[in-house]
Amino acid sequence: MASSPSEPVVRAWARLERAHRAAQTAVEARLKEAGLPPLAWYDALLELERAGADGLRPFELQREMLFAQYNLSRLIDRLVAAGYVVRSASAEDGRGQVLGLTREGRAMRKRMWPVYAAAIEDAVGRHLSLAEATTLADLLGRLYSRPTK
Amino acid sequence: MASSPSEPVVRAWARLERAHRAAQTAVEARLKEAGLPPLAWYDALLELERAGADGLRPFELQREMLFAQYNLSRLIDRLVAAGYVVRSASAEDGRGQVLGLTREGRAMRKRMWPVYAAAIEDAVGRHLSLAEATTLADLLGRLYSRPTK
DNA sequence: TCCATAAAGATGCAATTGCATCTATCTGGG
DNA sequence: CCCAGATAGATGCAATTGCATCTTTATGGA
Structure with a gap:
C-alpha cells in the first residue's frame, strides 16, 4: 500500500x-525598506476597499484573510490607531x-501598491511563465476549498 | 501596457x-491537540537526522529552514532545553x-510523524491528484531557487 | 604581520502572536 | 417569555518574532 x-x-x-517563507520574507523586507506598513495591512485595506461603502464586519474580514480572531482584533486596533480604518457600531447587530x-487608508493602500507589486514580481513573477503562474494559482486554490476527492 | x-x-x-496560512494553521493545530511540539521542531529534528552523525552547523540549518538567524538561535535554545539537541563547539571553526x-530527539521526531503525516494528507493530499501534487511541488520549487544547485 | 572586514552566533528590548477567557448580544427551542 | 447555547469581539498574560547590536573568531589583502 x-x-x-x-x-x-x-x-x-x-x-x-519554504516557498512561502522565502517570498513572504522578501516582500516584507521590501515594504519595510520603503518605510511602508507590513503586508497584513495591505490585505486588510484592500479587502475593505473592495467591500465598498458598506464596509465589512470584522468577522468577515477575518474569514477573508484567514486571520485568527484575536489577531484580527489587534490588527484593526493598529489600523485604527494609524487612522486608516474606522470602527463603528453595527446597526443590525x-x-x-x-x-x-x-x-488616508485608501491613500496608503495605493501608496503601497507599487512597492508591493514589484516585490511580488520578484518573488513570484520572475520565476514563472504566464501559464505556470496560472497553473500554480489554480492548484493553490484547491488547497483551501472543499476536497473533490 | x-x-x-x-x-x-x-x-x-x-x-x-492563503493556502499556506490555511495549511499551516491546520497542521499546527493537529500537532498541538496531540500534545506534540510545533512544526518548526519537526523540521529541525528532521534536518539533523538527515545530516547524520556529523551533525549540522547552526548556519547550515538556518539556510535549510530559511529561518532568521536570531530565530534559529532561539529555536535551538528550546530544543536543547527540551533535551532533543546538543550543542558542541566546532573543531574547525x-x-x-x-x-x-x-x-530523545530522534524519538520525538518519530513520534511526531504519524500525526504530522495525517495532517499533511488532510491539508494537501486530499485536495490533489498525484500528478497535481507533483506539478505543485515543481512550481513551488521554482520560487526559491538556491544559487548553488 | 597587521588590520579591516566578514562570518557565526547570542542577546536586550519592543512588537506581534497564541491561548484562554471574558463580556455582551443574539437565536432557537420549549 | 425564558433560558441555554452560540456568536462577535476584546483582553491579560505568556511565548515567539523582529530588530539592532554585540562578542568572538576567521580571512584576505597590503
Missing part, C-alpha cells in the same frame, strides 16, 4: 512552506461593528 | 499566502558550534 501522504504530497507541502476605510 | 506583475502572478501570490540529535 502506498504510504498515506504520498511522496509528491509531502514534497509539495515542504515546498509550500448589537455585538458587532462595521469597519470603514478612511481617505 | 501589461501591468508588471500579471494578473495570474498576483493571483498565485495571493493564493500562496572557533566561532561556531555543531548540533547533534539526541536519542
